[in-house]
Amino acid sequence: MDVSTAEQWAVIGTETMQNQGRVAERILGLLESLAEVTDGFAVDQLTHCLQTATRAEEAGADDEWVVASLCHDIGKAVSVPNHPRIAAEMLRPYVDPTITAVIAAHQDFQGRHYYHHFGLDPNQRDRYRDEPWFADAERFADEWDQNSFDPDYPTESLEHFAPKVLAVFGRPHVA
Numbered sequence: 001m002d003v004s005t006a007e008q009w010a011v012i013g014t015e016t017m018q019n020q021g022r023v024a025e026r027i028l029g030l031l032e033s034l035a036e037v038t039d040g041f042a043v044d045q046l047t048h049c050l051q052t053a054t055r056a057e058e059a060g061a062d063d064e065w066v067v068a069s070l071c072h073d074i075g076k077a078v079s080v081p082n083h084p085r086i087a088a089e090m091l092r093p094y095v096d097p098t099i100t101a102v103i104a105a106h107q108d109f110q111g112r113h114y115y116h117h118f119g120l121d122p123n124q125r126d127r128y129r130d131e132p133w134f135a136d137a138e139r140f141a142d143e144w145d146q147n148s149f150d151p152d153y154p155t156e157s158l159e160h161f162a163p164k165v166l167a168v169f170g171r172p173h174v175a
Contacts, residue, residue, distance in 0.1 A: 020169075020170055020171065020172075021166070021170055023169045023170075024165050024166045024168075024169035024170055027071065027074070027090070027165055027169050028158065028162060028165055030074050030077045031046060031049060031070065031071070031074060031158060031165075032046065032158065033046075033077045034046035034048075034049060034073065034074070034076060034077055035047075037076055037077070039080070041149050042149050042150070042151050043149050043150070043151050045073055045076050046158070047151075047155060048073065048148050048149055049069075049070050049071070049072065049073050049074070049148075050070065050155045050156060050157065050158060050161070051148035051149070051150065051153050051155045052069045052070065052072060052073075052144045052145050052148040053066050053067070053069040053070035053156070053161055054148075054153075054154075054155050054156045055069070055143065055144040055147075055148060056069035056140075056144050057156070059143065059144070063164045063167060063168055064094075064095040064096055064099055064168055065099060066161065066164055067091075067094075067095070067161070067164050067165055067168040067169075068091055068095055068099045068102075068103055069140070069144055069145075070161050070164075070165065071087055071090065071091060071103075071165075072084075072087055072103050072106055072140075072145065073087065074086070074087045074090060075087040075090070083107075084103060084104050084105065084106055084107045085104055087103050087104075088100050088101075088103040088104035091103055093172045094168050094169055094171075094172060095168065098132070098133045098136060099136075101131065101133045101137075102133050102136050102137040102140050105125075105128055105131075105137055106137065106140060106141055106145060108124035108125050108127070108128070109124075109125045109128075109137045109138060109140070109141035109142075109145075110141045110145050110146050111124050111125070112124075112125060112141070112142075112146075113141075113142075113146045125137070125138070125141075
């Protein structure tokens with residue numbers, strides 16, 4: 001890199017922006033891979049993510065929230081214990097920072113509904129109480145996420161959400 005020129009970096013920058021669409025295609029591929037992950041739940045993780053996004057959309061959430069709801073567990077394609085932070089980092093350049101913070105902390109908010117089964121404190125969300133996004137995280141966890149493991153819930157398809165994924169991941173977020 002030390003021997004590269006401004007002209008070479010101009011080409012790299014141009015091609016990077018021209019190929020931004022592949023980010024969305026890779027995201028869709030990772031989401032599809034979640035159909036292979038069930039881990040004891042009543043539905044696979046793709047269905048869970050689709051249900052979460054369906055609930056967000058039905059609640060009138062904007063496209064960034066809907067896409068983040070769809071992608072909130074995408075990190076499970078790589079590592080279940082680290083999935084919130086993986087998902088948040090993947091979303092970070094493309095969505096509002098409030099959404100990134102909610103996705104990074106969503107497990108502790110959802111934990112209210114099950115942490116006690118593992119001997120963990122179900123009130124882990126309380127450590128975030130002073131965060132300006134606390135109410136958003138409660139809404140996400142309690143209204144969209146924790147109840148989206150229902151095999152009978154009428155769920156939109158990945159194809160339904162693909163245009164929103166393409167739009168959100170098609171350009172970095174401008175704050």
